[in-house]
Amino acid sequence: MARVVVDVMLKPEILDPQGQAVANALPRLGVTDVSSVRIGRRIEIEFEGEADLDRAREIADKLLANPVIEDFDIRVAEVA
Amino acid sequence: MRIGVVTFPGSLDDGDAARAARIAGAEAVRLWHGDPDLHGVDAVVLPGGFSYGDYLRCGAIARFAPVMETIIDAARGGLPVLGICNGFQVLCEAHLLPGALTRNQHLHFRNRDQWLRVESPDTAWTNNFTEGQEILVPVKNGEGCYVADAHTLDALEAEGRIIARYIKGNPNGSQRDIAAITNEAGNVVGIMPHPEHAVEALTGPSLDGLGFFTSVLRALAGATAGGQQSGGHQ
Numbered sequence: 001m002a003r004v005v006v007d008v009m010l011k012p013e014i015l016d017p018q019g020q021a022v023a024n025a026l027p028r029l030g031v032t033d034v035s036s037v038r039i040g041r042r043i044e045i046e047f048e049g050e051a052d053l054d055r056a057r058e059i060a061d062k063l064l065a066n067p068v069i070e071d072f073d074i075r076v077a078e079v080a
Numbered sequence: 081m082r083i084g085v086v087t088f089p090g091s092l093d094d095g096d097a098a099r100a101a102r103i104a105g106a107e108a109v110r111l112w113h114g115d116p117d118l119h120g121v122d123a124v125v126l127p128g129g130f131s132y133g134d135y136l137r138c139g140a141i142a143r144f145a146p147v148m149e150t151i152i153d154a155a156r157g158g159l160p161v162l163g164i165c166n167g168f169q170v171l172c173e174a175h176l177l178p179g180a181l182t183r184n185q186h187l188h189f190r191n192r193d194q195w196l197r198v199e200s201p202d203t204a205w206t207n208n209f210t211e212g213q214e215i216l217v218p219v220k221n222g223e224g225c226y227v228a229d230a231h232t233l234d235a236l237e238a239e240g241r242i243i244a245r246y247i248k249g250n251p252n253g254s255q256r257d258i259a260a261i262t263n264e265a266g267n268v269v270g271i272m273p274h275p276e277h278a279v280e281a282l283t284g285p286s287l288d289g290l291g292f293f294t295s296v297l298r299a300l301a302g303a304t305a306g307g308q309q310s311g312g313h314q
Contacts, residue, residue, distance in 0.1 A: 012228060013229075014182065015182075015227075015253075017183050017184070017185050017186070017253075018183060018189050019189065021187055063136070063140065063141075063144070064136070066137055066140065066173065066180055068172070068178075068179060068227075068228070069180045069227060
């Protein structure tokens with residue numbers, strides 16, 4: 001079994017109101033030195049056999065990320 | 081004329097959309113997400129709601145439903161398709177319309193009666209309005225903030241494809257106050273507010289929403305009469 005991790009993030013130019021809401025809450029924790037928070041999504045895909053990065057890229061491009069507003073990276077992860 | 085209304089798992093407004101089609105004078109035909117057959121309908125409405133629980137992104141999974149494969153091909157061939165709210169999100173995810181709908185800028189779900197200005201009557205779904213007409217229909221969304229890159233927004237403006245804008249307050253932060261857009265051919269329209277909830281005095285803030293449904297009947301009547309299909313942008 002092999003695991004591929006896909007990280008999906010909003011493109012830098014797309015406003016992330018969730019991240020802003022979190023950033024705005026940080027002073028209440030006493031944190032005042034954070035200038036920005038952005039929220040993305042991590043997706044783990046497990047292949048039955050070997051990790052197929054091309055297939056994972058196709059899945060990410062067609063379904064997991066919307067290329068209009070999001071970027072993604074993929075990598076093979078160690079399965080513990 | 082037969083207007084198909086698709087039901088996905090999690091659709092909410094399919095019943096109201098079918099009712100609006102009937103009130104406008106059409107035969108409403110219920111279409112099921114798992115059935116690729118369009119049953120000979122003349123137009124399709126993708127209704128509001130939370131298809132597939134809004135998992136991943138709103139509309140992202142609905143786009144791959146068997147019925148959508150057929151609708152995407154038919155829309156490219158000129159079939160009038162109206163996506164309302166979640167339906168608009170599905171049309172963007174299916175790349176039938178440009179851009180994307182994202183979380184409302186203020187993060188709150190917004191539910192209210194909303195004034196819009198119809199910017200273009202040159203589509204299959206807006207030909208019964210006049211340019212600049214102000215209409216009142218409900219809006220209810222959590223992810224209705226329309227975004228696209230500046231080049232796409234400029235092209236939409238230049239080609240007259242922004243067909244309705246929010247006025248008297250933008251409910252979700254949509255760029256350039258965009259409430260509705262169309263494709264190049266004018267047969268596919270996505271709108272975030274809900275015209276199907278403004279078709280009867282008892283339940284709606286106005287009857288303004290009916291115009292979208294009577295427009296498509298007029299476009300279809302023109303097409304069958306052998307006239308020029310309504311809504312061509314060339």
